[in-house]
Amino acid sequence: MNLDKIIAVRTGKTVYKETDRVIKVFDSDYSKSDILNEALNQARAEEAGLNVPKLLGIEKEDGKWAIISEYISGKTVADIIAENPDKTDEILKRFAELQIAFQRNNTSVFARLRDKVERRITRSQLDEKSKNRLIGELCELPDGDSLCHCDFSPSNVIIDEKGNPVVLDWSHAARGAAEADAASTYLRFLFEDRLKAEKYIYFYCKSADKKRENIEKLIPIMAAAMSVSRYASERNVLLRLAVL
Ligand SMILES: Nc1ncnc2c1ncn2[C@@H]1O[C@H](COP(=O)(O)OP(=O)(O)O)[C@@H](O)[C@H]1O
Ligand SMILES: [Mg+2]
Known part of the structure; x- marks a missing residue:
């Protein structure tokens, strides 16, 4: 593997470009099941006919797992917003429309969002009373059958050279209520602006x-669920939003 060109660095992972492949390398302490689950969801999305980078492999080198995918030439929606600040409204409107269209895709291959969210709330750092209250509220909400990417944010959507949207980063995808997916996108925007x-x-x-x-209604619930995996700096904000 020739890992020369870094395209993104995040806490716990680095994304490299190698000719027409992208290699996402996880730190050695990253949860193996989370990495394999991300690759599995990407494969499921690909097999469901969604516009995603093709999964090319999973490898382990120097004690680190890596997901290898097809490189998509184009620009992320985040890049497009940064380059066109005067068009932010129009781009955000199109981004929301794209998410709505995406949520209508077939979801039968994905796990139930409600189960994932409940497990995460249970693992969160909230006190037992808050956990029970949020899980109770979750149980009262409709289940939903929409495709919830749950990390549908501008940096995870590339507009390719033909103008087609390609969606990246499948670690949180599930089948559930479209409103929950929108709540998670809202929270991800909130950290930025x-x-x-x-x-x-x-x-x-x-x-x-x-x-x-x-x-x-779903913001505290999704904030509690997201608090489990988010970076330490964001965790406290999410935990506060979870008890509002
Ligand atoms: N297949 C790909 N083709 C082109 N660029 C990619 C691809 N995968 C990731 N990237 C770039 O790397 C960035 C981080 O990758 P991503 O999978 O979203 O990692 P993270 O989980 O850290 O957000 C993306 O925002 C995008 O700019
Ligand atoms: Mg991403």
Whole structure:
């Protein structure tokens, strides 16, 4: 493996480009099951006919697992927003519409979001009373049958050279309520820019014809679930949002 060209560095992982392949290398302490689950979800999405980078392999080198995928030439929606700040509204509107279209894909191959969220809330650092309250609220909400990528954010969508959207980063994908997917996107925007988060939710609700309050109900629940895997700096914010 020739790991010369770094394209992204994150806590616990580094993404490299090698000719027409992308190699996502995880630190040696990264959970093996999380890595394999990400690759499995990517393979499931590919087999379901979704527009995703082809999974080319999983390898282990120097004690580190790596997911190898097809390289997609193009720009992420995050790049496009950064290059066109005056067009942010229009881009966010199209991004929300894209997510809505994506949520309508076949989801039968994915695990149930409700089960994943419940497991994560149980593992979170919240006190028992808050965990039980959130799990109770989760159980009262409709299950849903939408494709929930649960990390649908501008850096995870590449617009390829033909103008087609390709969705990356499948570690959290599941089958559930579209509102839960929107709540997780809202939270991911919130860490970057509150104004963008508000604009996103406005466009999402308008285009999906959904009530904002139904997404807001899911924000503490999804924040609690996300607090388990997010970076330490974000965890406290998520835990606070979970008990609002
Ligand atoms: N298959 C790919 N083709 C082109 N660029 C990619 C590909 N996979 C990842 N990238 C780039 O690397 C970045 C990080 O990859 P990603 O899988 O989203 O990692 P993370 O889990 O750390 O967010 C993406 O935002 C994108 O810019
Ligand atoms: Mg990503």
